[in-house]
Every structure is written in structure tokens, then in C-alpha cells.
Amino acid sequence: MNILGLHIFGHDTGAALISEGKLMAIGEERVDRRKHSGSFPVLSVTYLLKAMGLKNINDVDLVVGVTRYGKDGRDKTGDSIREKLGYSGRIHTISHHEAHAASAFFASPFDEAAVMVVDGLGSSALEIETEKQLPFMLRGLPFKDVKNYEEVQSFYRARGNEITGIRKDYTVPGYMNGIGLVYMGTSVFLNFGDFGSGKVMGLAPYGGQPGKTIDEPFVEIVDGVALASSEKNFVRHNDLYRKRFFPNIPPRQQEKLPDDVYTEIAYAVQTATENTLIEMARHLYRISPSKNLCYAGGVGLNSVANKKILDNTPFERIFIQPGACDSGIALGCVLHGAHIIHREPPGKYRLRNAYLGRTYSEEEILADLAGVKNISFRKERDVALTAAQLLAQGKILGWFEGGSEIGPRALGHRSIICDPRKPEMKDTLNARVKHREGFRPFAPSVLLENVSEYFDLDCESPYMLLIADVKEDKRHLVPAITHIDGTARVQTVTREDNGRYYDLIREFGRITGVPVILNTSYNIAGEPIVETPGDALKCFMSTEMDYLVVEDYLIEATGPKELVHGPVIDENKLKAVDIRQKQWLGKLFSKKKGAT
Ligand SMILES: [Fe+2]
CATH class of the missing domain: 3.30.420.40 (ATPase, nucleotide binding domain)
Incomplete structure (x- = not known):
């Protein structure tokens, strides 16, 4: 079949x-x-x-x-x-x-569960053929218009091979949008684009400064479900978002360091999102109690909110x-x-794991290697050990293994990795390879057996979809993956599911005493994650990564690379930005300390 x-x-x-x-x-x-x-x-x-x-x-x-x-x-x-x-x-x-x-x-690993779906917009309601089929929220509205509305949040009950709908809400032009569109609208308003929700989430912890917070509820909870009043598709028309929420604040115009007002907006919308999702999940539990929650939709990528749902609702386990x-x-x-x-x-x-892409044979890898000038490569007997030694020396590595990951996160098969112990590693990685906004955090991969030692987390997080506090006594050991609020977006790694990536972290732990590495996606800003060995080599040759590991092969550049972003970076400008940012972060850190 x-x-x-x-x-x-x-x-x-x-x-x-x-x-x-x-x-x-x-x-x-x-x-x-x-x-x-x-x-x-x-x-x-x-x-x-x-x-x-x-x-x-x-x-x-x-x-x-x-x-x-x-x-x-x-x-x-x-x-x-x-x-x-x-x-x-x-x-x-x-x-x-x-x-x-x-x-x-x-x-999911569950035999039965409550299921929550929250995203921007889903399918239209055209499948509703009679007024009797109308969900609660749409009753009383003109039936002929209803079919144009679109799914915005849905609850289901699942067991065995059955998934049964128990509640669904739709957008209604001029009235209802869900939290997904509010978040996306914020991303557009902050000049991060339609797909910049992760940036909003990364920016949020810099906000919440005493006396500066924005008191905007964003959504109303109606019958246990969140609805935001606004125009349909208001994210496409920034002035509508602004008119509704921030009439006196102009949209952020250009890439620059986040300043107080936009940072506070990110903080406010993140807080509202967390509170809303907690309320929605509690409502789902009331109408469909279960120990298990399965959750999907773009809002499910908000790893900060995910952990809050787990901590603040009666659900005992969450799968995303x-x-x-x-x-x-x-x-x-x-x-x-x-x-x-x-x-x-x-x-x-x-x-069992995220690696649903195809693998590449040795012949395919060698064919791609043969097509690239200015590199040398050798097959390693224990590539995990060699790579761990290089990481401990401060090198930045591309890491390519097995089939690619489904979804937007690199989970050790198409990753760029480095040493999380060095505070400057985040800036170095940004300047030499990733070229992304300095306020965004990088994430750690940790052996599952060590997760509770380093993080306030006592369950698996194999897909990097839960945020946890870095233990206070460990923060000085892993500064490059500790966000400004002391958290990290954790990936737990097991031998059973991760093979060589597990060995790499274990060896790094043996050498350094810290079984944690920094893991970011194998791409540069604006590009998709690499898929083939050829893509990986192309990205390697256009950045200042030190080494590339493709399966058992260790690859090094022997001549000049053609840097995609390198030549356009003005080093003086970079330094100035760096100094300003450090001052700004230092200020925030001391304020935060004072506040607690
Ligand atoms: Fe969706």
C-alpha cells in the first residue's frame, strides 16, 4: 500500500x-x-x-x-x-x-489524547452545508457569508484510529482572528516579516521593564477560547494592526537594535499568547479530559508557551x-x-525521530566532493571523536548525517555546531556564519541523561520545542546558549534516536566536562536548511565555518572561499554594533537583577 x-x-x-x-x-x-x-x-x-x-x-x-x-x-x-x-x-x-x-x-506516543490546533488561518468553512452544522460561534450570522470564514482554532478528541472534532472556531471578517494572526501581525509590525514569529519570541525576554510594559490584552477569551477582534487578514495591512493595537506607534521601519517600545510590544504579545494558550488548553481539558495533549499549528512552534502549557494545565504530557x-x-x-x-x-x-528525509550514499557524497575546488577531505575512523576535539578547540563545524529533519528545526542531522562554553561564541558564529540578529539566542543539544543536571526540565524535548531555565549553577558553563532571561530551547539527544550525534556530544562531554553543544540550523539567513551534501558544501564554501563533517568525512578548505556575506560586512560597523549591544544588554541585565 x-x-x-x-x-x-x-x-x-x-x-x-x-x-x-x-x-x-x-x-x-x-x-x-x-x-x-x-x-x-x-x-x-x-x-x-x-x-x-x-x-x-x-x-x-x-x-x-x-x-x-x-x-x-x-x-x-x-x-x-x-x-x-x-x-x-x-x-x-x-x-x-x-x-x-x-x-x-x-x-505521538499516545493511545489517546486531547488535540489542540492553533495557527493563523486554515481551510474555509465551505464543507458546512446546512445551518445545523454551524459551530457555536457562527450561529446567528448570515449563513451565506459563513462559508467564507476560515479555521482558526480547533479541538479534537483522539483515540486509536479515530480523531473526532469537538470544537472549531473560524475567523469572521471584522471581528475574529485567533492568537496566531495576532502574533504574525506583531512580527510584521516589528519588521520581521510574515515568518518572523521566532524573532518576536527571542526578543520578548528583553522586555518587561518596570514602568514600561504595555497593557494590551490583544485577545478576549470567549467561552474558553481566544479571539482577537480585528480585520480579517490584518497582518497583510500593517496599518490595520497598528490602528487596532498601537495607533500612536509607527511600525518599526528597519533592521536596528530593538529599542524599548518594540521590545515591550514583543514582550506583551508573548505574555498574552502564553496566557491565552494556557486558558485554551485548560478549556480543552475541561471538555475532553486526558493526561495527554497533542498540539499542532504554527503557534505550536512557540516553545516558551509550550512549556507554560505543560506547567500550568492539568495535562501531564505534551506532544508536538x-x-x-x-x-x-x-x-x-x-x-x-x-x-x-x-x-x-x-x-x-x-x-521515533524527526529524520524523515532520505540518506545519501558514499558514492553520492564523493561525487559532490569531487565537484568542489579548494578543499581537502579524509575519511575518519571515529569522526565523532575528531569533531568533538575540534569543537573543544573553538572550531565551528557543519554537521551532516543521515536523513534531513522534518520541520524548521535542525536536530543534529543538518546542523552547525560549536562550543557553548565560550561567551563570545554567539557573536563569532553570527559574524562568521549565520549573520542573524544579535538578540536571538542559540539553542543547546544535551544528552538526555544530563538534561536535568543543566536545565529545569525532567522530560524529553527531542524536537527543541520546549524552553527551560538553565540551572543557575550551570549558566556560567554554557553562556553561549543561555538567553538573557536564563532560559534555553533544549534538544534532548538519545543514542537510540540520534546515533552519531549522541556520540559526538558524549565525546565533547568527556573532553570538556560539559555534555552540551550549541546547535543551530545548517543554513545562512534567508536560505532553507541544506538538504544534499552538495548544498552543505556550497554553504560551507560561502561562510567561515572551519570544518564540515559529512557522514564519516571531515572536510576542510585549503584555499580561498567565496564568501556570500563576508565581503559585505563592514568590520568597524560590526564592532560598533557589538559594543552598543553589549552596553545595552549589560544595562538590561543589571535592571533585571535589580528587579528580582
Ligand atoms: Fe496551519
Whole structure:
């Protein structure tokens, strides 16, 4: 049985394929090399068919996609799939939130769970055919308009092969948007763009300064669910967001150091998001009690809020798969096909790890290496040990191993890694490789057995989706991964799921006494994470990374690199920014200390 899941409209399109019981997935951005690509995922489908040994799209028995209604009221997903792929078999479509829910539950380790989906916008309500089907919040509104509304937050109850909807809320133009759009609107307002929510989250802890906080609730809780009053799609029209929330504050215009007002906005919206999600999760628990919460949708990437949900609701365990945002929609579609349509055994496709991309053979790696000038490479007997020694010497490494990760986080298969013990490492990494905003934190990977020793966390966080406090007596040991508020976005690493990446951290721990490394995604700002060894080499040769590890091979540059960002950096300017930032951070640190 071969089942294909597709996400074909919107952003972060992609595909997932189940063939003979094996599950693989890839995002289109990884193969077409355009960040957040919204192209029809032809390249992803080709990639997966080849990786699974299928010769033809019509070897696929079932395709599951997400509904998208045209102006004529017809679902255009099926036609699009047939036209673009030449597929003639069975096609089934589900709503965007159904796909998120399937990705959250069927990938989870739970036999039963409550499921929460929160994102910007999902599918329209066209599947509602009679007034009797209208959800609570839409009753009383003109029925003919209702079909244009879009999913914004959904609750489900899941057990075995069943996922049952228990509540769904829709946007209503001029009135309701959910917390996802408020957060996205904030990102646009702060000049971080549609996909800058992570930057807002990273900026927020600098805010909360006494006397400066912004008292804006952003949302109202109606019947246990959060709704923000605003215009539909107000994130596209910054003036609407501004008019609604900050009429006297102009949108932030350019990349510069965050100053008090915008930092306080980030802090206020993050706080409102956390409180709102806690309320929503408590409401879900009241109407569908369970020890287990599965959670998906773009808001599920807010790792700070995720930990607060876990700490402040009756749910005892939380599962969020690594593609919680739309990069996991295709995964949800394929799991819906396998469990709900094909009735495969419950739990069969529980996610063991995030590595759903294909692996690359030694021949492919050597072919890519042969095409690059000015490098030397050698095969190592124990590449984890060699790499750990280089890290301990302060080197910055690219690390490429096995199949790529689903979702936006690099989890040790397509990562850039370095020593977290050096306070200056964050600035060095930014100046030489990543070129991203200095206020954003870098994350740690830690062996699971050491997590509680270093962090205030006593559960697994394999997908880097939980924030935890760095233990006070350990902060001086890992300054490069400790954020300004003393937290870190933790990835726990086990031998069973992570193989060589586990060995690398263990060896680094043996050498240094600190079983923690700094892990950031293998890309430079504005580019997707690398997929092939060739992509990794290209990125290596355009940055000042010191070494690159591809499987057993250690690669070093022997001649000049063609730096993409290097030559345009004005070192004096960089130094000035660095000094200003240090002064500014120092000021905040001392204020924070004074406040506690
Ligand atoms: Fe979504």
C-alpha cells in the first residue's frame, strides 16, 4: 500500500509518502531551495518516489491533500493534483486543521489524547452545508457569508484510529482572528516579516521593564477560547494592526537594535499568547479530559508557551511533532490516509525521530566532493571523536548525517555546531556564519541523561520545542546558549534516536566536562536548511565555518572561499554594533537583577 500526503497551497508546501510501512517526508523548500516555498511540490514528490523505489506516481494507491475551494465553490485540490502530477488514482481531501490534528496525534506516543490546533488561518468553512452544522460561534450570522470564514482554532478528541472534532472556531471578517494572526501581525509590525514569529519570541525576554510594559490584552477569551477582534487578514495591512493595537506607534521601519517600545510590544504579545494558550488548553481539558495533549499549528512552534502549557494545565504530557507548522501538513495528510482511511494498526507510524528525509550514499557524497575546488577531505575512523576535539578547540563545524529533519528545526542531522562554553561564541558564529540578529539566542543539544543536571526540565524535548531555565549553577558553563532571561530551547539527544550525534556530544562531554553543544540550523539567513551534501558544501564554501563533517568525512578548505556575506560586512560597523549591544544588554541585565 502506497499513500501520498500533499500540502500544495499556501507556504511551506511539501510531501510525505508511506510505502510498505515506511514513512518519509520532505518540504519543497529543501529541494527547490526557496525558503518557505509555496510551489506545487513536484520536486518533493519526485524525491520521495525515488527514495522509496517507486517508478511512477500511479504506483500510489491514495493521495490525501487539503481542501482549497475556488471562487466557484468547488474544491480545486483534486484537479490540481491530477494536472500537475498526472495522477489518475484515488484522491481524498481533508481540512487544514484535520491535517494538523492527524500529524499531532498519529505521530505521538499516545493511545489517546486531547488535540489542540492553533495557527493563523486554515481551510474555509465551505464543507458546512446546512445551518445545523454551524459551530457555536457562527450561529446567528448570515449563513451565506459563513462559508467564507476560515479555521482558526480547533479541538479534537483522539483515540486509536479515530480523531473526532469537538470544537472549531473560524475567523469572521471584522471581528475574529485567533492568537496566531495576532502574533504574525506583531512580527510584521516589528519588521520581521510574515515568518518572523521566532524573532518576536527571542526578543520578548528583553522586555518587561518596570514602568514600561504595555497593557494590551490583544485577545478576549470567549467561552474558553481566544479571539482577537480585528480585520480579517490584518497582518497583510500593517496599518490595520497598528490602528487596532498601537495607533500612536509607527511600525518599526528597519533592521536596528530593538529599542524599548518594540521590545515591550514583543514582550506583551508573548505574555498574552502564553496566557491565552494556557486558558485554551485548560478549556480543552475541561471538555475532553486526558493526561495527554497533542498540539499542532504554527503557534505550536512557540516553545516558551509550550512549556507554560505543560506547567500550568492539568495535562501531564505534551506532544508536538517537529513540523508543527505547515511543514507538517503533508505528514498529517499521509497519516490520515493510513489510519483513518486505510485503518492501519493504531500507533504504527508513531514518530521515533524527526529524520524523515532520505540518506545519501558514499558514492553520492564523493561525487559532490569531487565537484568542489579548494578543499581537502579524509575519511575518519571515529569522526565523532575528531569533531568533538575540534569543537573543544573553538572550531565551528557543519554537521551532516543521515536523513534531513522534518520541520524548521535542525536536530543534529543538518546542523552547525560549536562550543557553548565560550561567551563570545554567539557573536563569532553570527559574524562568521549565520549573520542573524544579535538578540536571538542559540539553542543547546544535551544528552538526555544530563538534561536535568543543566536545565529545569525532567522530560524529553527531542524536537527543541520546549524552553527551560538553565540551572543557575550551570549558566556560567554554557553562556553561549543561555538567553538573557536564563532560559534555553533544549534538544534532548538519545543514542537510540540520534546515533552519531549522541556520540559526538558524549565525546565533547568527556573532553570538556560539559555534555552540551550549541546547535543551530545548517543554513545562512534567508536560505532553507541544506538538504544534499552538495548544498552543505556550497554553504560551507560561502561562510567561515572551519570544518564540515559529512557522514564519516571531515572536510576542510585549503584555499580561498567565496564568501556570500563576508565581503559585505563592514568590520568597524560590526564592532560598533557589538559594543552598543553589549552596553545595552549589560544595562538590561543589571535592571533585571535589580528587579528580582
Ligand atoms: Fe496551519
